[in-house]
Amino acid sequence: MESILKLLEKDGRLTVKQMADLLGSDEKAVSDKLKQLEDEHVILGYKALIDWDKTDNEVVTAIIEVRVTPQRGEGFEKVAERIYQFEEVESLYLMSGGFDLAVFLVGRTMREVALFVATKLAPVEGVASTATHFILKKYKESGVLFATEPEQQERGYLL
Amino acid sequence: MDYEKILGQCVQDIPFSGIRKFFELLETMPGAISLSVGEPDYQTPWHIREAGIYSLTKGFTKYTANAGLTELRREICNYQRRRFGLEYDWKTETLVTIGGSEAIDLGVRALINPGEEVIVPQPSFVCYSPIAQLAGGVPVIVETKAENRFKLTADELRAAITPKTKILVLPYPCNPTGGIMEKDDLEAIAEVLRGTNIMVLSDEIYAELTYGKRHVSIASIDGMRERTIVVGGFSKAYSMTGWRLGYANGPAPIIKQMTKIHQYAIMCAPTTSQYAAVEAMRSGDADIEEMVEDYGQRRRYIITRFRELGLDCFEAEGAFYVFPCIKSTGLSSEEFAEKLLREQQVAVVPGSAFGASGEGYVRCCYAASLKDIDEALDRIGRFLETHHA
Known part of the structure; x- marks a missing residue:
């Protein structure tokens, strides 16, 4: 049921009852469907979007462009597998264009991230080169604005 | 004093x-x-706001034609055809106004002689009676009923008609009840009105907001186009309340007189809003x-x-x-x-x-x-x- 997914994509904290009422369905049907979507790994998890900059927790995120020499018979898969096992790797994508793998790394400091690239990522067999870009500021993530506080607008009360 | x-x-x-x-x-x-x-x-939506900003960047800050930008009037007619099956000529049957509200005011002022009656179904938006009164008209209230899903029935309409009746306001989809008039309901109303000189002022500002059923305009019912002014707007369909932009479609002789009042009282609708509205109608479905x-x-x-x-x-x-x-x-x-x-x-x-x-x-x-x-x-x-x- 695509509509359940669209609802959850916008708000992962909706309850089964809320979804049932929104969709004009009953709770049993929604929870059965949810279970099925989870079992089939269509829904992979439920997480919060956090702006760590507003906390005392230091977090640094970097995007590493990785060029890979494809391995005979294995393409990029083997290299990707070696990389995504590191828990520092938050996301990993195979890309079209000027480089092959986009690695999103999370660390506590720039130094930590840079060291990880130098000592763990670059030496992976098949990795031809890396280029590290640090994220300086998040404006928007997963459709949600990070940087701006909404300005209060003077409003009229009309019928 | x-x-x-x-x-x-x-x-x-x-x-x-x-x-x-x-x-x-x-x-x-x-x-x-x-x-x-x-x-x-x-x-x-940002692409609509952006089109307004772009028009300012280009320096499009002058008056437009009284009736509105040619481009916009054409788009309004395309939109009415595409979404509601209504055919109007952009040149003679279309007027761009400051919100649907101005179009309602103009429609009433263009039609009413002192003492003529305006039938207003209620509960409904608050503007119809005051506008009728300001034009010298006399509001005649018809109370719609919950058991009829707040629709106006042919019997209720018939009972309200007198020799002085000039306008029937048809405010559907309805603020505040959420009631709608479906094709059969409108056929019954049309049956009462055909052959009379009563004009329908159909306030269709909520036309896009129906659930499960498409809105039907009374102007699409046989014999009703010639006796209907359709009022529409951008506020509800495109979340553009503050841009203050609406429009009227109707028979050329009526739109002509409405445009005359608009020309003297308003000149033209805000230019920036009109450019944004062109984008809304082109890419906003x-x-x-x-x-x-x-x-x-x-x-x-x-x-x-x-x-x-x-x-x-x-x-x-x-x-x-x-x-x-x-x-x-x-x-x-x-x-x-x-x-x-x-x-x-x-x-x-x-x-x-x-x-x-x-x-x-x-x-x-x-x-x-x-x-x-x-x-x-x-x-x-x-x-x-x-x-x-």
Whole structure:
């Protein structure tokens, strides 16, 4: 049921009852469907979007462009597998264009991230080169604005 | 100076909207949850805002033609054809106005001679009677009924018609009830009107906001195009309330006279808004579908929750309001709204604001976040526990 997914994509904290009422369905049907979507790994998890900059927790995120020499018979898969096992790797994508793998790394400091690239990522067999870009500021993530506080607008009360 | 002697009698005779004091109270309560406003909670889609900004960058800051930008009038006609099957000539049958409200005012002023009657179904938006009165007309109120899903019936219409009847206002999809008129309902109304000189002023500002059924314009019913002014606008369909832009389509001789009044009183609708509106009509259909799906879900949600609280809630099929019946509390709708605001900090609008027949109901706008709707309904639940008769 695509509509359940669209609802959850916008708000992962909706309850089964809320979804049932929104969709004009009953709770049993929604929870059965949810279970099925989870079992089939269509829904992979439920997480919060956090702006760590507003906390005392230091977090640094970097995007590493990785060029890979494809391995005979294995393409990029083997290299990707070696990389995504590191828990520092938050996301990993195979890309079209000027480089092959986009690695999103999370660390506590720039130094930590840079060291990880130098000592763990670059030496992976098949990795031809890396280029590290640090994220300086998040404006928007997963459709949600990070940087701006909404300005209060003077409003009229009309019928 | 005694301004009461100086001010015109007609305008002084028209009462201020009774709920102004209610909104003043609301303004003093910043923590209150409001289901009371009559506008979308969406921002205007960015591509539309951006088109307005781009027009400013290009320096398009002069007046447009009185009737509106050629481009926009063409797009309005394309839109009416594409979405509602209505055929209008952009040049002679289309006028761009400052919101749907101006189009209503112009339509009434272009048609009414002093003493002629304007039939206004109620509960409905508050502007029709005052506008009729300001034009020298006489409002004739028809009270629509919950058991008829707040539709106007042919019998009710027939009973209201006199030799002085000039205009029937047809405010559907309806603010505040959420009622709609379907094709069969309109056929019955058309049957009464065909062969008369009564004009229909069809306020279709909520035309895009129907759930499960497409809106049907009375102008698409046999024999009705020649006796109908269709009023539309951008506020509700594209969340553009503050841009103040609407339009009228109708028979050329009427649009011509409406344009004359508009020319003297207004000159032209705001240029920036018109450029943004061109973009809205060209590339905004997807925005509408998405918004309607979202409102449709919240509508089902709020109706279910009201019914769980034990309030009768008519299955609204249009606009973004529900109109639950609060008679079981023994409170008048004004008492209900004021006590609810004071005791639970939730703002809803008393149904009586929309005509005497709205007494016993309150209007709740569900163009609010699910979180606010949920919290508001929880609070209304607590309120009902203390006030159930």
